[in-house]
Amino acid sequence: MARTNKKVANISRKELLKPVKRAVVKVGSGVLTAKNGLNMAVIEDLATDICALRKKGFQIILVSSGAIASGLKKIGLSKRPQSVSQQQAVAAVGQSSLMMAYEKAFGHHGQKVAQILTTRDDLTHRRRYLNARNTLFTLLSWKIIPIINENDTVVVEEIKFGDNDNLSAMVTNLSESDLLINLTNIDGLFDKDPRAHKDAKLIRVVERFNRKVTRSASSIPGFLGRGGMASKIKAAEKVALAGVPTIIANGLKPRILKRIFTGKEEGTLFLPQEMTLCSRKHWIAFTKSPKGEIIIQSRQFRGADQ
Ligand code: GLU
Numbered sequence: 575m576a577r578t579n580k581k582v583a584n585i586s587r588k589e590l591l592k593p594v595k596r597a598v599v600k601v602g603s604g605v606l607t608a609k610n611g612l613n614m615a616v617i618e619d620l621a622t623d624i625c626a627l628r629k630k631g632f633q634i635i636l637v638s639s640g641a642i643a644s645g646l647k648k649i650g651l652s653k654r655p656q657s658v659s660q661q662q663a664v665a666a667v668g669q670s671s672l673m674m675a676y677e678k679a680f681g682h683h684g685q686k687v688a689q690i691l692t693t694r695d696d697l698t699h700r701r702r703y704l705n706a707r708n709t710l711f712t713l714l715s716w717k718i719i720p721i722i723n724e725n726d727t728v729v730v731e732e733i734k735f736g737d738n739d740n741l742s743a744m745v746t747n748l749s750e751s752d753l754l755i756n757l758t759n760i761d762g763l764f765d766k767d768p769r770a771h772k773d774a775k776l777i778r779v780v781e782r783f784n785r786k787v788t789r790s791a792s793s794i795p796g797f798l799g800r801g802g803m804a805s806k807i808k809a810a811e812k813v814a815l816a817g818v819p820t821i822i823a824n825g826l827k828p829r830i831l832k833r834i835f836t837g838k839e840e841g842t843l844f845l846p847q848e849m850t851l852c853s854r855k856h857w858i859a860f861t862k863s864p865k866g867e868i869i870i871q872s873r874q875f876r877g878a879d880q
Contacts, residue, residue, distance in 0.1 A: 588837030590819060596633040596714070597753040599624070600742035600809075604759035605825035606640035611647040612675045616826060620757075621679035623831035624719060628685070632835070633714045635749055636687075636721045637742040638676070644668035665726035676721055686718045691725035697744055697861050707748050714749075736805070743809035747816050747856050754813045755834060756806050757825025762842035763803060765790050780844045783811040810844040816856045820844040 601620065606613055624634045642654065642661065645668025655661055673689050680687045690709070697703045713720045724741055739756065746754045760768055761776050768774040780787055791803040803822075810820035823830055823841025834840050851859060 586837065587839060587843060590843075591753065591835065591837060594632070594752040594835075596635070596749060596751045597755060598635045598637060598742055598746045598749065598751045599755045599757065599831065600637040600738060601639065601757045601825055602738070602759065603639040603643035605757050606638065606672070607643040607647065612640065612644050612671060614675060614679070617675050617679045618682070619828055620825070620831065621676070621683060621685070623829060623835075625680065625683040625685045627831065627835060628717065628719070634719060635710065635714070635745060635751065636676075636719060637738055637745055638672065638721050638723055639738045640672050641665045641668040641723055641726055644671050662727045662729075669723065669727070672723070673721065680719060686716075688713050688718050688720050690720055690722045692722065692741075693725050693729045694861070697748070697857075700857075703748065703857065703861070710745075710749050739805040739809040740812075743812040744861050746813045746818055747853060747860070750853065752818060754810070754818060754820040755831070756809065756820060756822045757830065758803075758806065758822060759824065759826055761824045761827075762822045762840075763787070763790060763807070777842050778839065780810070780842060783807065783814065783844075783847075807844075812856075812860050814844055814847045815851050815859075816853070817846045819846050 599620075605616055608616075620636075624636070627634055642665050645664035645666070646652075646654065648667050648671055649664060651664070655664065669691070673687075676687050690706075692706065696706060710720055722741070722745055724738060742754060742756065745751075763777045763780065764774040765777060766774045768776075777787075777790065787807060788804070791807040806822050810822065813820055821834055821841050821843050823834060827833070827840070830840060
């Protein structure tokens with residue numbers, strides 16, 4: 575069982591974030607889309623903060639959802655279609671709008687961006703995984719902001735990341751980032767769904783990934799994207815096991831990234847765990863899909879069977 579790293583349990587956020595040089599920022603569909611399409615005000619705000627951080631020497635990798643949500647709005651559909659091929663077509667329509675929006679927003683700051691579309695299959699083969707890593711590091715060394723999404727248009731169920739929360743955890747490990755920021759459309763992890771309960775309390779710090787945390791998270795479903803709070807907690811746990819903290823915060827709050835990086839108490843902070851896995855073991859545990867199964871049959875059961 576992993577334990578909270580005692581060295582970080584009692585220090586301030588500012589202190590905890592001091593060693594951060596490289597961070598993954600995941601932005602959900604509910605943050606990026608408004609009533610009539612992409613939420614340009616939010617995208618401009620994120621671009622402003624990311625460019626300011628880059629100028630200060632931080633390396634930021636963006637994991638962006640929003641392809642399907644923006645595709646739906648562009649086509650004029652009120653909900654996700656049922657068939658896989660239609661969903662994939664919607665993603666293809668939306669992904670280009672999404673990148674165009676980022677190009678425009680980052681372009682206002684003279685900042686170049688790059689699109690990376692990936693599948694779980696790409697990252698389960700060690701060579702392809704290392705190749706993706708080299709590409710990412712090359713972009714960062716060229717001071718270009720990588721913008722990553724799942725390649726929804728070609729991906730099939732068996733090789734899906736499932737949701738971009740999971741993808742962002744894998745990218746955090748792949749890129750050896752020091753922090754994962756998961757921006758969603760509520761303030762963080764609450765003890766119950768704040769959209770249904772007025773007395774819901776925001777949990778400021780999570781030290782352990784126990785049942786209480788899982789229970790709070792599973793009561794908060796997502797609306798637009800695939801993952802609700804539960805998948806965000808799973809992602810936070812995965813990176814915590816690699817010794818990396820996560821902050822889940824409200825991406826609709828203006829200047830949210832600036833506020834987080836200046837040590838403001840935004841959202842919920844998930845502390846890194848003490849028993850951490852090295853990068854290769856982390857990849858085996860969380861990126862590769864299990865093949866085969868182990869069946870353990872107790873002696874007592876075997877006896878009854880014979
Ligand atoms: N890749 C999906 C999209 O861009 C989002 C998946 C998710 O919301 O987790 O629409």
